Amino acid sequence: MLDLLPDLFDHYPSKLQLLPLEFKPYGGKRLFWGEIVTVKCFEDNSKVKEILAQDGQGKVLVVDGGGSLRRALLGDLIAQSALDNGWQGIVINGCVRDVARLNTFSLGVYALGAMPIKTEKLDQGQINVAVDMGGVMVTPGMMLYADENGIAVSDEMLNFAFLNELVALNSSCF
Numbered sequence: 001m002l003d004l005l006p007d008l009f010d011h012y013p014s015k016l017q018l019l020p021l022e023f024k025p026y027g028g029k030r031l032f033w034g035e036i037v038t039v040k041c042f043e044d045n046s047k048v049k050e051i052l053a054q055d056g057q058g059k060v061l062v063v064d065g066g067g068s069l070r071r072a073l074l075g076d077l078i079a080q081s082a083l084d085n086g087w088q089g090i091v092i093n094g095c096v097r098d099v100a101r102l103n104t105f106s107l108g109v110y111a112l113g114a115m116p117i118k119t120e121k122l123d124q125g126q127i128n129v130a131v132d133m134g135g136v137m138v139t140p141g142m143m144l145y146a147d148e149n150g151i152a153v154s155d156e157m158l159n160f161a162f163l164n165e166l167v168a169l170n171s172s173c174f
Contacts, residue, residue, distance in 0.1 A: 002031055002147070003147055003148075003149055004031055004033070004145055004146075004147040004149075004163075005018075005145060005146075005147050005149040005150055005152055006149055007162075007163055008145055008152065008158060009152070011158075011162060012154070012158055015154045015155070015156070015158065016145075016152040016153070016154050016158075017136050017152060017153050017154070018136075018150055018151070018152050019091075019133045019134055019136055019138075019150070019151045019152065019153065020134040020135060020136065021067075021093060021112065021133060021134040022112065023091065023110035023111060023112065023150075023151055024110065024111060024112070024113065025109070025110055025148060026096050026099050026102045026103065026109040026110065026111055026114070027079070027089065027090075027102055027103065027105055027106075027107040027108050027109030027110075028102075028103050028104055028105050028106050028107065029088075029089065029105075029106050029107055029108045029109075030108065030146075030147060030148050031108070031146070031147045031148075032060065032088045032089040032108035032146055032147075033060070033088065033143065033144060033145040033146065034058050034059045034060040034087075034088035034089065034143070034144060035058055035059050035060070035141060035142075035143060035144075035157075036059070036060055036061075036062050036138060036139070036140055036141065036142045036143065036144050036153065037051060037056075037059050037060070037061050037062070037127075037128060037140055038061070038062050038063070038064070038127070038128055038129060038130070038131045038138060038139070038140050039051055039061060039062075039063045039064070039125055039126070039127055039131075040063075040064045040125060040126045040129050040131050041063065041064075041065060041073065041124060041125030041126070042065060042066045042068060042124075042125075043065070043066075043068050043070060043071040043073075043119050043120070044119050044120060044121065044122045044123075044124045044125055045071075045072075045073040045074065045078065045118075045119045045121070046119075046121050046122065046123045046124065046125060047123075047124075047125035047126070047127055048061070048063055048073055048074060048078060048125075049078050049081070049121075050127070051127060052078055052079075052081050052082040052085065052087060052090070053081050053085065054085060055085055055086060056082060056085045056086050056087030056088070057086040058086075058088065059086075059087055059088060060087070060088050060089045060090065060091065060108070060144045060146075061082070061087060061089075061090045061091070062090075062091050062131060062133065062138050062144065063090065063091065063092040063093065063094065063131075064093050064131035064132065064133065065092055065093050065094025065095070066093065066094065067093050067094060067112065068094050068095070069094070069095055069112065069113055069115060070095075070115065070117070071094075071095065071115060071117055071118065071119040071120075072094075072095045072096050072097035072114070072115045072116065072117060072118055072119065073092050073094045073095060073096070073111075073119060074090060074092060074096045074097070074102075074109065074111070075096065075097045075098045075118065076097075076098035076101040076102060076105075079096075079098075079101075079102055079105055079107055079109065080105070082107060083105050083106065083107045087107065088107075088108060089107060089108025089109065089110070089144075089146060090107070090108065090109050090110075091108075091110045091111075091133075091144065091146065091151055092109075092110070092111040092112070093111075093112060093131075093133055093134070094111060094112060095111055095112060095113050095114060095115035096109060096111045096113075096114055096115075097114060097115060097116050097117070097118065099114045108146055110146060110151060128140040136153065138153055142154065142155055143155075143156065143157050143158065145158070
């Protein structure tokens with residue numbers, strides 16, 4: 001496993017913002033990055049399912065679930081859809097379920113916790129709006145970088161040329 005964030009923060013300290021929430025890893029892929037797509041929803045994952053059923057090549061879904069720990073916004077079936085559609089990862093200010101299965105997927109998944117109870121499907125929520133992730137405003141089109149050191153965002157894609165190992169990984173991550 002490679003560490004990405006320490007090197008990025010050393011090289012680009014003024015271009016990155018660390019998301020301060022205490023995310024836990026749940027996917028089998030712990031290192032990922034991509035262009036941000038957002039969903040804002042509360043205890044209803046209809047919009048999460050809708051977005052992850054679309055092409056996600058080079059993208060990361062950031063979900064503002066309001067920090068709810070009462071319902072899971074992602075489970076194995078929706079995660080499988082994300083994997084099938086080429087998404088790099090999913091970051092949720094909320095919970096996931098089916099965690100043993102999620103750990104077998106080559107998909108980045110970070111969330112606040114696990115909860116076995118699913119959401120109701122009411123088709124509520126917003127897609128591609130600015131979301132507040134622990135005091136950091138995240139907007140669609142920003143870039144997200146994640147590894148086991150944390151999760152950071154930047155306004156633009158950062159150049160990894162100074163990281164020879166990661167440049168070689170670039171083709172396997174996208």
